[in-house]
Amino acid sequence: MDIKKxxxxxxxxxxxxxxxxxGSHELISEMDEKVLEQIRNVASLPGLVGYAMTMPDxxxxxxxxxxxxxxFDADAGGIISxxxxxxxxxxxxxxxxxxxxxxxxxxxxKPLADSLYRNIPAGVGEEGRIRLSVSELDQVMHQxxxxxxxxxYGDIHDLEYVEERxxxxxxxxxxxSVHAKNRQLGEMGTLGSGxxxxxxxxxxxxxxxxxxxxxxxxxxxxxxxxxxGSRGLGHQIGTDYLILLAKAANxxxxxxxxxxxxxxPIHSAEGRQYIGAMNAAINIALANRQILAHLARETFExxxxxxxxxxxxxxxxxTCKVEKHLFEGRERTLHIHRKGATRAxxxxxxxxxxxxxxxxxxxxxxxxxxxxxYILAGNSGNPAFASASHGxxxxxxxxxxxxxxNGRQLIDELAExxxxxxxxxMRGAAEEAxxxxxDVDRVSIDTECxxxxxxxxxxxxxxxxxx
Amino acid sequence: MGRYAYFEHDADIGIxxxxxxxxxxxxxxxxxxxxxxxxxxxxxxxxxxxxxxxEEDIEYALVIWLNRLIYEAKHLRLALCRFGxxxxxxxxxxxxxxxxxxDAMTRGVEVKGATLTCLSVKKTDEIWEARCIVDV
Numbered sequence: 001m002d003i004k005k006x007x008x009x010x011x012x013x014x015x016x017x018x019x020x021x022x023g024s025h026e027l028i029s030e031m032d033e034k035v036l037e038q039i040r041n042v043a044s045l046p047g048l049v050g051y052a053m054t055m056p057d058x059x060x061x062x063x064x065x066x067x068x069x070x071x072f073d074a075d076a077g078g079i080i081s082x083x084x085x086x087x088x089x090x091x092x093x094x095x096x097x098x099x100x101x102x103x104x105x106x107x108x109x110k111p112l113a114d115s116l117y118r119n120i121p122a123g124v125g126e127e128g129r130i131r132l133s134v135s136e137l138d139q140v141m142h143q144x145x146x147x148x149x150x151x152x153y154g155d156i157h158d159l160e161y162v163e164e165r166x167x168x169x170x171x172x173x174x175x176x177s178v179h180a181k182n183r184q185l186g187e188m189g190t191l192g193s194g195x196x197x198x199x200x201x202x203x204x205x206x207x208x209x210x211x212x213x214x215x216x217x218x219x220x221x222x223x224x225x226x227x228x229g230s231r232g233l234g235h236q237i238g239t240d241y242l243i244l245l246a247k248a249a250n251x252x253x254x255x256x257x258x259x260x261x262x263x264x265p266i267h268s269a270e271g272r273q274y275i276g277a278m279n280a281a282i283n284i285a286l287a288n289r290q291i292l293a294h295l296a297r298e299t300f301e302x303x304x305x306x307x308x309x310x311x312x313x314x315x316x317x318x319t320c321k322v323e324k325h326l327f328e329g330r331e332r333t334l335h336i337h338r339k340g341a342t343r344a345x346x347x348x349x350x351x352x353x354x355x356x357x358x359x360x361x362x363x364x365x366x367x368x369x370x371x372x373x374y375i376l377a378g379n380s381g382n383p384a385f386a387s388a389s390h391g392x393x394x395x396x397x398x399x400x401x402x403x404x405x406n407g408r409q410l411i412d413e414l415a416e417x418x419x420x421x422x423x424x425x426m427r428g429a430a431e432e433a434x435x436x437x438x439d440v441d442r443v444s445i446d447t448e449c450x451x452x453x454x455x456x457x458x459x460x461x462x463x464x465x466x467x
Numbered sequence: 468m469g470r471y472a473y474f475e476h477d478a479d480i481g482i483x484x485x486x487x488x489x490x491x492x493x494x495x496x497x498x499x500x501x502x503x504x505x506x507x508x509x510x511x512x513x514x515x516x517x518x519x520x521x522e523e524d525i526e527y528a529l530v531i532w533l534n535r536l537i538y539e540a541k542h543l544r545l546a547l548c549r550f551g552x553x554x555x556x557x558x559x560x561x562x563x564x565x566x567x568x569x570d571a572m573t574r575g576v577e578v579k580g581a582t583l584t585c586l587s588v589k590k591t592d593e594i595w596e597a598r599c600i601v602d603v
Binding site for chain 1 (some may be wrong): 473474475476477478479480481504505527530531534537538541542544546568572573574575576577579580581582583584586600602603
């Protein structure tokens with residue numbers, strides 16, 4: 001990106017015509033020009049409050065850039081955009097904290113990797129162990145992770161550490177098409193593919209002792225992170241509403257600079273319909289990660305009898321949520337689109353678990369399979385409607401990555417570094433090569449320097465199950 | 468016989484199908500999409516599925532065609548390898564062939580949906596080109 005097109009507000013925030021981009025000179029310069037074009041397009045949508053923003057991990061998406069954040073006021077003509085949420089509605093990360101150390105898993109890395117690979121349905125063409133009826137699916141769309149816990153997948157205590165306590169209100173299964181429901185019947189408890197993963201990680205650096213204590217983190221501790229979303233149901237809702245909302249925007253006289261921004265006023269029949277369907281998909285994603293957490297526990301229990309995998313936190317990064325924010329001295333109720341951006345509530349926020357209130361909400365930046373991930377904490381004074389980065393962010397297209405890396409060779413090289421990859425897809429491994437991503441350390445430092453969230457711990461990957 | 472290719476996109480994949488007719492270009496785009504998920508030469512055309520849809524706008528029709536194929540493949544749990552499409556004005560009749568997934572098949576990456584980004588359907592020098600970004 002030509003940084004001369006931007007005006008520096010601080011060394012970590014850059015302004016351009018209604019848009020504000022967070023990140024250092026280095027990361028902003030490396031971003032594709034399309035990021036600026038897309039976030040400017042978002043800034044032109046009606047009812048926007050403040051700036052349309054990008055996080056330090058932003059990259060070219062469809063409609064919104066990935067890493068895009070935008071707040072809309074329903075009463076000021078604000079819109080809801082399917083392109084501002086994405087196909088994988090409520091994609092996010094469930095992080096589990098074990099009572100094991102790196103010394104415990106060292107001798108059994110291979111059997112643990114193999115066992116996880118067998119027990120976690122992953123990749124294109126794979127189905128889950130659970131097959132639901134349509135009426136059961138309707139229950140999941142209303143109850144989310146609570147449904148999964150009631151069915152024996154996990155523990156009631158998990159819900160305390162899941163956003164919305166495991167289920168969001170306002171789900172309307174009637175707004176979800178038969179096609180979307182059919183696509184989900186065999187997909188509960190599946191990981192999916194692409195950048196989704198189940199990863200065994202070790203805490204190898206602590207930056208904030210107080211927050212680390214609150215989160216139960218210490219050097220050498222083993223964590224399990226599960227990255228996935230609402231699977232076929234969410235994908236189909238994205239599909240169904242993209243064209244419906246694009247046509248609605250046209251009919252309602254909304255001029256869209258990009259059809260992928262497909263949107264409708266929040267106070268419109270189409271807008272309300274999409275919100276009802278999106279909330280149903282959020283609950284599906286929360287239930288899906290709850291089931292996968294249970295499958296991970298089953299696997300650990302077989303290899304480490306008596307071990308614990310407690311939920312540290314579960315946070316989504318493809319959503320639109322109704323939140324109250326102080327803006328220009330006044331409390332406003334806003335629809336916050338976060339597409340590839342994580343909610344990052346500050347200390348003492350009522351919607352975060354009591355245990356974490358003194359330090360702020362856990363924020364998870366999922367890295368690539370070879371470099372590492374970060375846990376951060378939400379800060380007071382976050383300038384982006386309590387939002388932060390969600391991942392390393394791609395630096396290279398999948399096409400380029402396929403040309404540069406061979407999946408088998410990459411897996412062997414990572415094994416030599418002590419990172420075991422299990423996947424059915426050599427293509428997927430090559431596309432997800434660590435070198436295809438931005439420097440996750442830089443992203444996390446920039447996230448901290450822009451006061452979006454502060455670093456608590458760095459996690460190194462040891463085992464990664466990919467779809 | 469149509470051809471297919473891919474173009475750059477940071478997060479996802481751009482697909483492009485071309486052919487002497489609009490229908491052939493759409494069929495080629497389907498080949499491009501399903502080649503991301505598996506090796507089409509390994510899939511036997513044992514089972515056939517058919518569907519219809521109505522859409523006047525040929526660009527939206529491309530997205531609907533591709534997304535309908537994704538849905539049908541998921542719903543019937545099939546890996547697809549052959550595609551056929553007929554059009555009469557805004558009425559489209561699609562078909563595809565394939566077989567159930569098995570362990571011997573090469574696994575690529577799952578396509579979540581075809582998007583409206585970089586969506587274009589046009590005819591240049593007697594060749595139709597149909598392209599869009601697919602989300603993976």
